[in-house]
Amino acid sequence: MRRGTNAGGMRRYNERLILSAVRRMNGASKAELARVTALSPQAVVRIVDELDEVGLLFQAGKRTGGMGQPATIYRINGKRGYTVGVEVGRGDTTIVLLDFDGERKAVCRHASSFPSIDTVLGHIDAFITDHLGSTDLLRAEAFMGIGIAMPWFLGEWRDELGISMDQADEWRRADVADRLQAGFTWPAFFENDGNAAALAQLLCGAGADLQNFLAINIGTFVGGGLVLGGRVHQGRHGNAGALASMPVCAAGKSDYLIH
Numbered sequence: 080m081r082r083g084t085n086a087g088g089m090r091r092y093n094e095r096l097i098l099s100a101v102r103r104m105n106g107a108s109k110a111e112l113a114r115v116t117a118l119s120p121q122a123v124v125r126i127v128d129e130l131d132e133v134g135l136l137f138q139a140g141k142r143t144g145g146m147g148q149p150a151t152i153y154r155i156n157g158k159r160g161y162t163v164g165v166e167v168g169r170g171d172t173t174i175v176l177l178d179f180d181g182e183r184k185a186v187c188r189h190a191s192s193f194p195s196i197d198t199v200l201g202h203i204d205a206f207i208t209d210h211l212g213s214t215d216l217l218r219a220e221a222f223m224g225i226g227i228a229m230p231w232f233l234g235e236w237r238d239e240l241g242i243s244m245d246q247a248d249e250w251r252r253a254d255v256a257d258r259l260q261a262g263f264t265w266p267a268f269f270e271n272d273g274n275a276a277a278l279a280q281l282l283c284g285a286g287a288d289l290q291n292f293l294a295i296n297i298g299t300f301v302g303g304g305l306v307l308g309g310r311v312h313q314g315r316h317g318n319a320g321a322l323a324s325m326p327v328c329a330a331g332k333s334d335y336l337i338h
Contacts, residue, residue, distance in 0.1 A: 090126075093118060097126050098135065101155055102181065103287045106139055108150035127153060134159045135179070155180040160223045163207060166272060167199055167229035169240060169299040174206045179223075181283045185210045193242045196249060200262040224266035227259060228275035230302065231318050239337065240299070272296060273320045274311050277304025281311070293320060300337055 096116050101107050104115070113123040130136040130153075137156045141149035157180030166173040172194060176185040189202050203225065211222065234242075234250035252258075260267045270278075277294040280286040286294065290309045296302040303320035305312045312319050323337035 093122065093126055094130065097123065097130065098155065099282060101136065101153055102282050106152045106154040108142060108152055110150060112153075157182055160221050161211075162223045163203070163211075163225045165199070165203055165225060165227045166275075167194060167227060167233070168272070169193055169230070169233065172199055172202050174203060176206075176210050181279075193240060193246050195246070196255070196258055196262075200259065204262070222265065224268060225263060226268045226270065226275070228270050228272040230273075230300075231271050231316070232324075236300070236323075236337065271304070271313070271318045271321075272298070273302040273304040273318060274313060275304070277306050277320065278311050281306050281309070295322065296320075 093116075096118070097112055100112055100115050104111065107115070109120070109123050109127050112118070112127065113120045116123065118126075127136060131138065134156055136153045139152045139154040142152050143149045157178035160179040161184070162177050162179075164175045164177055170193070171188060171190045173186070173188045175183050175187075177183060185206075187202075187206050191198070232251075234247035237244070237247045240247075249255075256267075256269050259269075273294070273296045276296045277286070277292075280292075280294050281289075286292050286306060289306070292306050294304045294306070296304065300323035302318075303322050305314070305320040314320075323335065325336045327334060327336050329338070
């Protein structure tokens with residue numbers, strides 16, 4: 080995450096910082112949040128109170144012990160929002176419905192040959208219709224959008240994948256994100272699959288208590304995401320943890336790890 084360059088951007092950054100910390104800690108007091116985020120106690124009090132007022136956080140109880148008054152513990156309000164997460168792979172597409180606290184409400188996996196953009200859009204549309212079409216969520220601010228995780232260079236390694244030039248070129252075009260977004264009436268957010276996997280582990284998985292780690296993502300190829308100092312490190316090309324394309328020396332020759 081990058082700090083905002085203006086007051087509004089900074090406020091949104093700090094709100095995300097607080098929400099991420101509460102999610103990782105599975106509930107926290109204002110004093111604990113001030114310690115782990117390095118924000119001032121006054122700023123934490125203001126932000127937490129605002130998030131509580133709009134329903135993104137809720138008061139889950141009191142924690143007693145130690146000196147002073149019992150501390151109020153805040154947790155994420157999972158019912159406040161829902162998202163659809165999509166992982167587009169070279170051989171399958173996985174779609175999940177998540178609440179705001181990251182709990183899975185539904186999941187669907189389509190195993191197939193190398194995907195086309197139209198195929199991916201069709202799977203997403205059918206999933207949303209099946210799981211959200213009969214609710215009011217799509218017409219309310221509770222539905223926060225669609226997150227799509229995919230290899231940045233999905234159409235590369237054509238020989239290794241055994242795909243045609245046309246199949247590869249569809250995903251090599253610079254307007255891939257625009258073409259996917261054009262198929263939705265809701266906001267869509269895109270991230271490298273290795274980075275997304277690392278972020279998921281950082282927020283609510285095995286990396287919740289870690290500041291530095293490499294998450295290895297095993298799919299058609301071996302990828303990954305790198306976390307340094309409690310943040311996903313994207314690198315120059317947005318895929319710093321991509322292991323398959325890492326140059327190595329094998330049998331005295333330069334090659335890529337994928338081979």
